[in-house]
Amino acid sequence: MVFKRLTAFLFLIAALLLAVVMIGYPEASWQAGVRGLAIWWDVLFPSLFPFFVISEVMLGFGIVHFLGKLLDPLMKPVFRIPGNGGFVLAMGFASGYPVSAKLATKLREQRLVSRIEGERLVSFTTSSDPIFLIGAVSVGFFGNPKLAGALALSHYGGALLIGLVMRFYRPDRDEPASSEEGVGSGRFSLKLALQAMHEARIQDGRRLGELLRQAVVSSLQLMTVVGGLVVFFSVILEVLTASGFMSSLYGGFRHLLPLLGLPSQLAEPLMGGLFEVTLGAKAAAAPEGIPLMYKAAAAAFILSWGGLSVHAQVASILNGADLRYFPFLAARFLHAVLSAGLLLLIWNPLMGSAPAWAIASPKFGQDEVLYGWQALPGAFRFFLVTMAILLILSFLSSFIHRLRQRK
Template sequence: MLRIMTHPATLTGLGALSIVLLMAFFPASTLESSLRGLSIWWQVLFPALFPFFVISELLLGFGIVHFFGKLLDPFMRPLFRLPGIGSFVVAMGYVSGYPVGARLTAQLWEQKLVNRAEGERLVAFTTTSDPIFLIGAVSVGFFHNASLAPVLAAAHYGGALVIGFLMRYHDRRAPISGMLVETSHAAKSRQRSRIGQAIKAMHEARLLDGRSLGKLLQDAIQSALRLMIVVGGLVVFFSVVMEMLTKTGLIEALAQALRQLFRTFGLPGRLADAPIFGLFEVTLGAREAGGDHGALMHQTALAAWILSWGGLSVHAQVISLLSRTDIRYRPLFLSRLAHAFIAMLLVYVLWGWLGP
């Protein structure tokens, strides 16, 4: 009986039932938090992510991804044990932020351009914040200090690259996609220029896709809209969950325990609210970190932790995007946790050079 009660599926079901009961007890708060999550999705996430989803679909259809894959293959393999095509995911993931990297990784997996191990490596270090949110929302909006952007960006993206390098040792026995094809054509490849190979790969990918421009654009928009609905649903759901946990006092209890731990290490107790909120949702956590606590270096380190962890809301978005693949969640969870603490440490290391 005890074993059944502690089974993950049973615990998840009990948790879901508890949330439903709380929603019934607090209907007004449920509606208010739902509208708050919907507002964040419509006003922030939809305009920020939808264009990137459409563009990424178009670039895949046009073969641009294959062009950069062939061009950057010599760099990606020795550094990250990834095929060159992964460079497109890295670039788009860093520019457009979570969960674009996961979406592109799932697309490459579906096209058999990466295997499970490579997909796990890619998602591990491309699940990052976008520069607009890091600079505009966090540095300027929450901290009211644009000079924090260099140290925050260096810690966050530098930590991601460290994770990418460490992940090259993940599942080392797994093959690298494209290795056999490349080896069998090694003699011909040496005779062609790298750019020539890249153009040829792009042309072949475009012919293989075969869709007209109109059809490609239609498919890209439909796919992007479906993804945005999933993202919006998860944002609203976690907004409600956070409100319900706050109503029960669980959030405050966790914050009290963490405040005591912070005071033990000589840190302001008020800073404890930031990682508690950031554990669930990155925007709420970053906003708490940017409050007037009088400990700017520690606040920045916590903001780097929150941005790199991503929040369970982002984790849920990534899991939903990878649900049709065999890519596992455990490597993502461990890499996010490691990235959070590496980025936090990098803030303290870089503060003397890049800090305000």
């Protein structure tokens, strides 16, 4: 009780101080608000809103139950979550934060995952989308398409490592999330998957028009929350910078980084990335006289941490269910450290030899007609590839399990 009162008092003091600073710097606040609103409307809304609607519709049609049955032989033994988590993993990796939190909350509301399983799921499926990582960070900010492979491997590889770590999170509290038969049976069965999808569709019962209407309304409400938080943190960061508070933090951080074996010039990007991922990743590419390896490691750290803006978005979504925020916070910090360490570890083998498989720079402004696979949106392609890999691994896991049972 005392701790809650102290926390509430500190939040009140912080809010009053921020209000005073915003009044003192009205022009900076207005410009930052406009910039944050532009980021939400131009980038976040068109990239996230379709995924929110599609995921709601797929849940209503039972497609998530279908994929959950197929992926159960893989997700249960590896990550200690039901197979439905495989869909969240693929959607989270393809569309970026905070889609996985939205989906995990939906699964929890439908009792498809337990509380502990939901917290594990959100902790390692929250990631940057490949379009932002490749197009914005690697190509746009760093101007180096070959950096995309190393950043993607460290970022998504680090997320999977977090998943392996989180399987040991409160194993004594594991409990069945639902009473469905066949969950966790270790069988890769298309018949069981189709049956689960059919039963889920009947249980849902909504017609297509009603399902689509509710999906759009729910997604618009969430996008409003996301946009408000982006604008809020954009204003906060700008007024703190204008007041000189951030300069003091930069100065203290510059003395700390050399103790960790890192260049002191990375203090500003890392502190900026603490608040907002886009500004931090852009600042990481700016310092001159620093080896590219360290700048890329700073970008990997920032992308995996996500920024307080993303944290606030996820916390607001988790608040709709009984999922707790602290496991997500601990996993984000561990993911950031692991991603930066992985990038430094794989830098020489990958970037030292300028790999030929590095992702090429996208070509904009050309009248080029794309067909087939290349015509699909990048995020959707990434989702399909991720799902294909997960299904293959799930089939192999089920096959090996059956061989062991025969022996």
